[in-house]
Amino acid sequence: MDIVYKTLGLPAELLSKVPGIGPIVKACCTSVGQKILMAITGLSLVGFLVVHLGGNFNLFAGEAAFNGYAEKLHSLGPLLAIAETKLFAIFALHLGLALSTRAMSARARKSGYEKTESKQSGFLIPNGGAANMMFITGLILGGYVVLHVLDMKINIWKFDAGESKYALVRMVLRDPLHWGVYLVALIALGIHLSHGISSAFQTLGISHPRWNKILRFLSVALAWLIAGGFMSLLVWAYAFEAR
């Protein structure tokens, strides 16, 4: 296993020797540094989700509005390609850091306890709530993103939607299997973000007794607003007539 970590860590190791940026790269590789990068990439992805959701709300306005929006996006050409590459890089970094930090904690406790019980109270979900479900929900989301790109960008299942993105979205979402998978992924998204957003603030050092409660409330609210916003599209696909 150690050889795997060493190989994967090689780019960071080499970068840390470059004068000027070396110390910063080194700092990014520590347990604290990795979490800070995790928080920054995570919040960036939340930013993307908000913009993506805003764009998707064009679906409610009808076929012309949504296809117009899609065309406008694609007319950006190279700008869109750069944005997509950046987004992919952020996503890959977030995922890579998750694997790296998880490996770190696996090494930190090799033999577990016979019995463990939380001393925290007030959880809706037992055993630590969302904080203990980050990895599994993250994996679900990773798989979902791949499926989503295959569905909407490549149309791998050959839905007969012609040139209309609006029709394609509707067809994908009206497919029962897709509908179910998307719902599971969106629930995972809500859980992931309900810990992720507030956790990112704590990791970035944004913490104050006066603001912590409200910040946490707003973080969880934003998490479920985003997940709920996307879920509304699932309702839309079935309950609303095409316009």
Place this chain on the structure above:
Amino acid sequence: MSDETLNLTLRVWRQDNSDSEGEFRDYKLSGVSTHMSFLEMLDVLNEQLIEAGEMPVAFDHDCREGICGMCSLMINGQAHGPDNATTTCQLHMRRFQDGDTIVIEPWRAAAFPVLRDLVVDRSAFDRIIQSGGYVSTNTGNAPDGNAIPIPGKVQEVAMDAAACIGCGACVAACKNASAMLFVSAKVSQLAVLPQGHAERTGRVLNMVAQMDEEGFGHCTNTSECEAACPAEISVSNIARLNREYVRATLVNRD
């Protein structure tokens, strides 16, 4: 307070030394007074074991009044047992019921190897302190009480962080075996005071480097450490550690 006695089954981790395998062994203990502390109950168990010709159970303890940080023990899956803000030595047998089975395990972390039975080597914490948890400026004679003005609220933050007794319950309770709460308390208690300012930058960088070197895990902000901490150290210290770390990385000149 009732003068009840308890009959207990103790499921205790036994391990000869850091190289041996180790296993759980069950012991019956009867007539345990509810007034006993948890460690006194283990003393009684050991008397029983010695009489039976078996090796007594090794466990760490010193002051037995909750301030030294020596006692440890994972009791029924909880660091220092079921009470909040309480060390194992201050836990009393009245918290248990007659007929209970109590599972007693050592702290589990790669950085805290088991030395024998329930005793773990916590010198990793000492090495973290040695890497920066001090003030090395020459302070001369004791200064006048008000020579360095420190606002009351700032002093309270420092004192709350300084309450850490270094027992390791945070590491034991954390699913990642992370020492972030301990390190953050040791960084905070000095970072917020004027005496600690001079070495603020190097301190946090060195202490985090040593923490990683010792093989502790990372922080997922699960807050299990805060709940398990007998000294009630707040996770807001971890946020301060992160702030200090970013600041130090950017301003460091070494």
